[in-house]
Amino acid sequence: MIKKFLVRWGVSAFGLWLASELLGNESISFDGRVGAVIVSGFILAIANTLIRPIVVFFSLPVVLLSMGIFMVVINALMVLLVAWLYGPLEVSGFGIALIAGIIIGIVNWLVSIILEENK
Numbered sequence: 001m002i003k004k005f006l007v008r009w010g011v012s013a014f015g016l017w018l019a020s021e022l023l024g025n026e027s028i029s030f031d032g033r034v035g036a037v038i039v040s041g042f043i044l045a046i047a048n049t050l051i052r053p054i055v056v057f058f059s060l061p062v063v064l065l066s067m068g069i070f071m072v073v074i075n076a077l078m079v080l081l082v083a084w085l086y087g088p089l090e091v092s093g094f095g096i097a098l099i100a101g102i103i104i105g106i107v108n109w110l111v112s113i114i115l116e117e118n119k
Contacts, residue, residue, distance in 0.1 A: 005045060011111050012048065013041020015104030016079075016089070028100060029090040036088035044082045044104075052078055075101030 017037045020028040030036035055074055056063065063070045076097040083091040091097050 005049065007111065007115070008048065008108075009042050009045040011041075011108050012044040012104065013037050015107040016040050016044065016100065018107060019100035019103040022103065023096060023099060027092050027096045031088045031090075033088065036086075040082055040086055040089040043086050044078060047078050047081055047085075051081070072098060072101055072105070075105055079104070 016028070016030075020030065020037075025032075030040065052074065055077065056071070059070060059074065063074075076094060079091060079097040079100050080094065083089045083097070091100065
């Protein structure tokens with residue numbers, strides 16, 4: 001369980017960093033600190049572990065009607081929540097958070113594939 005959380009933390013931090021690099025520092029900013037990326041990833045991992053399942057449960061009808069596409073919106077909301085909770089992480093808007101959520105989701109999917117192949 002701890003190992004799974006540590007992987008989620010690393011994937012979240014890497015995904016946020018990658019989104020910042022791809023979208024530009026004016027879109028997602030960490031005040032130029034590596035520590036802020038790590039802390040942001042940690043908070044995102046906690047939010048995805050504790051808060052995201054509750055949000056998914058209450059939005060399940062919309063998720064089902066959209067055939068899962070609404071999960072991208074939930075990912076964006078988690079990114080915005082982390083930016084709101086942790087000052088050094090700045091996200092310039094919902095559209096940027098949406099793209100960041102997609103990037104983090106792709107990174108998470110790729111890591112899941114790699115970890116499954118190594119079992």
